[in-house]
Amino acid sequence: MIQDTVTEDIIMRKPKFIAFLFTTIFICFFIFDPSQSIVGHLLEPALGDPEKSGFYGRCVTASMSAVLLVLNLLAISWIPNFRLQVITVWLQLLILFLSFFYSFDLSFEFIRSKIWFMVTQGIFTTLYVSAISIVIASFIAIIGAVAKMSSNGFAYAIASFYTSFFRGLPLLMQVYLIYLGFPQIGYVIDAVPAGIIALSLCYGAYMTEIFRAGIMSIDHGQWEGSRALGFKFGLIMRKIILPQSIPLIIPPTGNQFIAMLKDSSLVSVIGVWELMFLARTLGNKTFNHMEMLITAAMLYWMMTMVLELIQSRIERKYKKQQSR
Amino acid sequence: MSETKHHTKGPIISIRQMNKYYGDFHALTDINLEISIGERMVICGPSGSGKSTLIRCLNRLEAHQSGSVNINGVELHQRMKDIDKVRSEVGMVFQHFNLFPHMTVLENCTAGPMWVNKVPPEDAHNIAMKYLERVNIPEQADKYPAQLSGGQQQRVAIARSLCMHPKVMLFDEPTSALDPEMVSEVLDTMTDLAQSGMTMIVVTHEMGFAKKVADRVVFMDEGRIVESNEPIAFFENPQSDRTKKFLSQVLVH
Numbered sequence: 001m002i003q004d005t006v007t008e009d010i011i012m013r014k015p016k017f018i019a020f021l022f023t024t025i026f027i028c029f030f031i032f033d034p035s036q037s038i039v040g041h042l043l044e045p046a047l048g049d050p051e052k053s054g055f056y057g058r059c060v061t062a063s064m065s066a067v068l069l070v071l072n073l074l075a076i077s078w079i080p081n082f083r084l085q086v087i088t089v090w091l092q093l094l095i096l097f098l099s100f101f102y103s104f105d106l107s108f109e110f111i112r113s114k115i116w117f118m119v120t121q122g123i124f125t126t127l128y129v130s131a132i133s134i135v136i137a138s139f140i141a142i143i144g145a146v147a148k149m150s151s152n153g154f155a156y157a158i159a160s161f162y163t164s165f166f167r168g169l170p171l172l173m174q175v176y177l178i179y180l181g182f183p184q185i186g187y188v189i190d191a192v193p194a195g196i197i198a199l200s201l202c203y204g205a206y207m208t209e210i211f212r213a214g215i216m217s218i219d220h221g222q223w224e225g226s227r228a229l230g231f232k233f234g235l236i237m238r239k240i241i242l243p244q245s246i247p248l249i250i251p252p253t254g255n256q257f258i259a260m261l262k263d264s265s266l267v268s269v270i271g272v273w274e275l276m277f278l279a280r281t282l283g284n285k286t287f288n289h290m291e292m293l294i295t296a297a298m299l300y301w302m303m304t305m306v307l308e309l310i311q312s313r314i315e316r317k318y319k320k321q322q323s324r
Numbered sequence: 325m326s327e328t329k330h331h332t333k334g335p336i337i338s339i340r341q342m343n344k345y346y347g348d349f350h351a352l353t354d355i356n357l358e359i360s361i362g363e364r365m366v367i368c369g370p371s372g373s374g375k376s377t378l379i380r381c382l383n384r385l386e387a388h389q390s391g392s393v394n395i396n397g398v399e400l401h402q403r404m405k406d407i408d409k410v411r412s413e414v415g416m417v418f419q420h421f422n423l424f425p426h427m428t429v430l431e432n433c434t435a436g437p438m439w440v441n442k443v444p445p446e447d448a449h450n451i452a453m454k455y456l457e458r459v460n461i462p463e464q465a466d467k468y469p470a471q472l473s474g475g476q477q478q479r480v481a482i483a484r485s486l487c488m489h490p491k492v493m494l495f496d497e498p499t500s501a502l503d504p505e506m507v508s509e510v511l512d513t514m515t516d517l518a519q520s521g522m523t524m525i526v527v528t529h530e531m532g533f534a535k536k537v538a539d540r541v542v543f544m545d546e547g548r549i550v551e552s553n554e555p556i557a558f559f560e561n562p563q564s565d566r567t568k569k570f571l572s573q574v575l576v577h
Contacts, residue, residue: 225424228383244425
């Protein structure tokens with residue numbers, strides 16, 4: 001997006017908007033009744049026991065919460081620096097979420113005892129299953145994209161049937177079909193290969209469309225220029241078209257990889273010892289379900305953040321190359 | 325279509341009764357044309373007259389539907405096996421250059437010789453530098469096309485084609501996409517090339533170039549060849565009314 005050089009008035013400076021904001025927040029808080037919450041407890045000296053303060057207490061706590069929130073928003077709007085503003089809001093949201101988790105009364109001792117195993121076994125499996133799958137999916141996608149653009153009816157039919165089938169079935173079902181279906185025709189297949197096959201085929205189908213769009217977006221003059229020099233199809237594809245479409249393909253492919261990282265949790269149903277599987281099984285014995293689920297959630301989130309960072313690095317590198 | 329091979333010495337390109345359709349639209353009608361070795365031909369005409377389509381039929385970037393197109397003894401048709409060989413012997417320069425933006429100028433020039441003619445990298449480098457010097461931009465060899473001006477890019481495109489040692493050069497409106505001040509540097513390069521004896525077919529609106537360089541000027545309108553003559557006769561004594569009208573519109577400035 002290109003920013004306009006003329007900016008509008010800051011919305012948090014408009015009294016009308018602040019009044020509207022306050023009212024909305026107040027109504028929301030009033031409905032959810034915050035008198036039992038932290039705010040209610042903080043106001044205990046003034047209101048007495050939160051449980052007995054009734055309608056009056058509800059009004060006061062709701063309005064106090066609304067005032068605090070609006071003041072906070074006002075304070076953020078006064079931060080002059082864009083980066084600082086972003087960091088502040090991020091920290092506040094993070095603290096909010098963490099305190100939400102904290103309120104579950106989790107056993108950190110239990111988390112500490114299991115986290116190393118979750119990282120070495122769970123994250124490791126999740127990462128390598130996803131990485132192998134995305135590589136295979138990319139190969140499938142190139143072939144699928146070329147087949148979908150070809151004038152050969154057979155190739156087009158196979159490719160379109162493939163994309164239609166694997167985009168049309170839930171991934172979970174594909175995992176089951178491959179893991180339980182292959183033994184029916186005499187091939188007993190291990191859980192990890194079955195998971196990799198399912199993820200590759202499913203994401204290959206989605207990425208076929210990404211690659212096709214990337215290839216189609218290259219100017220047809222590039223085809224003509226290469227053909228006029230006497231290049232054959234494979235050469236044009238490898239040396240001229242694909243290198244130019246890769247910068248266009250990388251952002252959506254990065255997206256797919258991040259999505260796959262999380263969808264790989266579906267292969268836990270066939271007993272692959274990845275993050276999700278461990279999260280479900282480790283907590284079972286001692287009923288520490290919440291601990292393990294939240295730990296796994298945090299680990300997934302952290303992996304995703306690292307990947308987003310890597311993706312933006314790669315994108316920047318290609319952008320630099322283009323503007324050479 | 326029959327796969328006859330002629331090995332005549334005279335014409336390097338011969339087109340007989342060629343017709344081309346885009347769906348129902350009759351783009352080219354009954355084209356007959358022969359170009360002999362060393363000849364410089366300029367094709368002109370109003371926009372939409374089929375001149376670009378005609379020149380693109382000569383290396384089969386476009387398909388013709390009837391008649392025959394014969395390049396250096398090889399008949400062009402849909403099921404032919406060696407189109408890449410024909411194309412590697414027919415250089416083509418495009419209106420929009422069509423350089424490969426992800427490769428340096430030098431790589432653009434060495435790609436053809438190395439990948440198609442299997443020339444060793446060192447020799448390809450020497451060939452490329454030779455032709456880059458010939459179009460006067462050896463110092464830009466390590467830059468990327470986007471860093472060059474339009475005129476420089478077009479000269480690289482000419483050098484890239486020459487690196488394949490083509491027997492014929494086709495120019496499809498080579499100066500139409502250029503800023504006015506860059507037209508002359510490209511035309512100078514083309515004039516140089518013409519003087520070296522290269523067989524050239526040039527689609528252009530540059531009538532000055534036609535007068536100075538061409539052996540023959542062909543005028544096209546509505547997909548037909550209307551008139552074909554030597555430049556002096558063509559410009560001073562045009563035969564058809566359409567040619568007269570076209571010339572009066574082009575030469576006013």
